[in-house]
Amino acid sequence: xxxxxASDCPDCAGVSRxxxxxxxxxxxxxxxxxxxxxxxxxAATPExxxxxxxxxxxxxxxxxxxxxxxxxxxTEVDNNWHVTDQHIGSFLDADQNQMVxxxxxxxxxxxxxxxxxxxxxxxxxxxxxxDSSIALFGEPGTGKFEFVLTGRHCTRRCDGDSVEGAAFxxxxxxxxxxxxxxxxxxxxxxxxxxxxxRANEVFQMLDGKQREVALLGKxxxxxxxxTVKLKGTTDGLPGIAVGDLSSDQKEQVRKVMGxxxxxxxxxxxxxxxxxxxxAGFDKLHMAFYKNQDIGNDGVWDVWQIEGPxxxxxxxxxxxxxxxxxxxxxxxx
Numbered sequence: 101x102x103x104x105x106a107s108d109c110p111d112c113a114g115v116s117r118x119x120x121x122x123x124x125x126x127x128x129x130x131x132x133x134x135x136x137x138x139x140x141x142x143a144a145t146p147e148x149x150x151x152x153x154x155x156x157x158x159x160x161x162x163x164x165x166x167x168x169x170x171x172x173x174x175t176e177v178d179n180n181w182h183v184t185d186q187h188i189g190s191f192l193d194a195d196q197n198q199m200v201x202x203x204x205x206x207x208x209x210x211x212x213x214x215x216x217x218x219x220x221x222x223x224x225x226x227x228x229x230x231d232s233s234i235a236l237f238g239e240p241g242t243g244k245f246e247f248v249l250t251g252r253h254c255t256r257r258c259d260g261d262s263v264e265g266a267a268f269x270x271x272x273x274x275x276x277x278x279x280x281x282x283x284x285x286x287x288x289x290x291x292x293x294x295x296x297x298r299a300n301e302v303f304q305m306l307d308g309k310q311r312e313v314a315l316l317g318k319x320x321x322x323x324x325x326x327t328v329k330l331k332g333t334t335d336g337l338p339g340i341a342v343g344d345l346s347s348d349q350k351e352q353v354r355k356v357m358g359x360x361x362x363x364x365x366x367x368x369x370x371x372x373x374x375x376x377x378x379a380g381f382d383k384l385h386m387a388f389y390k391n392q393d394i395g396n397d398g399v400w401d402v403w404q405i406e407g408p409x410x411x412x413x414x415x416x417x418x419x420x421x422x423x424x425x426x427x428x429x430x431x432x
Contacts, residue, residue, distance in 0.1 A: 146206035146365075147260040150247045151240040153199045161191065169238030169262075174246055177271035178324045179421050182233035183250045189230020200234060204249060207256055212363040219276050219291045223253045238262065246270075253277070253421070265428035267372035268364070271328045277419035285395030292420050298359045299403050299414065302352045303388055306340070314340040319389040319402040319415055327423045328411055332430030337406050339387025353386060356405065360412055372410075372426045379409045379429070392417040 164186050167173060173183055188200055205213040224231040231251055238245040246259040246269055253276060257269030278289035287293040306314055316338055320327060331337065342353050361369040384407040388400040394417050401416035410426040
C-alpha cells in the first residue's frame with residue numbers, strides 16, 4: 101500500500117506544527133463559552149447516518165449486529181478486537197460500507213479525518229477499512245443508542261449523547277504501526293507521534309526536582325477495560341500534578357491536551373474538555389516512563405495524563421497505542 105502519513109499530514113511529522121488550541125486553551129474560563137476552533141458542520145452528522153444505516157439493515161444483519169443498549173459489549177475497548185464476528189467489507193453492502201466510512205470520518209475533525217482513515221486502512225492490512233466490525237446498541241430515536249466501530253488500533257463510538265457523562269461515548273482507542281511492529285526512535289510516518297513530541301516539550305521545561313517526580317519506571321499494563329479504569333481521586337496518581345507546575349508549564353500541558361483532542365470532531369473535544377475542566381485542570385497528573393525508551397534517546401515514548409475522571413495513556417513502544425477514557429466523574 102502506497103501510504104505515507106507524513107506526506108498526507110505534514111503536521112503529524114512534526115513540521116510546522118500548528119498551535120491547534122492556541123486561543124481557547126490559553127484560559128480555562130473560555131472553554132465553556134466558545135467552540136474549540138471554527139470547524140464547519142458536515143451536511144449529515146454521524147448520528148443521522150447511523151440512523152440511516154440502522155434502517156437499511158436486513159433482518160440477518162440486524163440479528164448479527166444489533167444488541168440491547170445495556171449489553172456489556174457496548175462498554176468494551178481493546179487495542180485489536182472485533183465487537184462482532186462479521187467484518188463490514190464482506191457483511192455489509194456497498195452503500196452500507198460507505199455509510200460506515202462516512203460515520204467514521206464525521207467523528208474526526210476535517211483536518212485529520214482522511215489521515216486517520218488512511219491510518220486505519222494501513223493498519224488493517226489487505227482488507228483495509230473493510231476489516232472493521234461494527235455493532236449497534238439500542239435503537240435510534242429512543243434516547244438510548246450507540247454505534248461502535250472496532251478493529252486493529254481502532255475503537256470509536258457515536259452515541260448522540262445517549263451515554264450520559266461520557267466523552268466520546270465511552271472509552272476509545274487509537275494507534276498506529278507506521279513502518280512495522282517495532283518503530284524507530286523518531287517514529288517516522290506515525291500520524292500520532294506529534295502528540296508525544298509535544299508532551300516531551302513539557303518534560304524539557306521541568307527542573308531537576310520536577311523531573312524526579314514526573315519520570316517513573318514502566319507504564320501501566322495493557323489489559324482492555326482495566327487499562328482505562330478511573331481512580332476517582334488524586335491520591336496515588338502517578339507523576340507530577342499540573343497544580344505544582346509554573347504558569348508557562350501549565351500552558352504547555354494545555355497545548356498537549358489540544359494536540360490530543362485535535363483529531364476528533366469539535367463537539368466531542370468540547371465535551372471532553374468540559375469534563376476535565378469541571379474536575380479541575382490542576383488535578384491532572386503527567387507521568388513519563390523511562391524503562392520503555394526506544395533508542396535510549398531520552399525522548400519518552402511512553403507517557404500519560406491522568407486525573408480523577410480521565411486517563412489518556414500514550415504507549416509509544418514498540419509502536420503507538422493510545423487509551424482514552426474521559427467522564428464527568430469516575431462513577432458516571
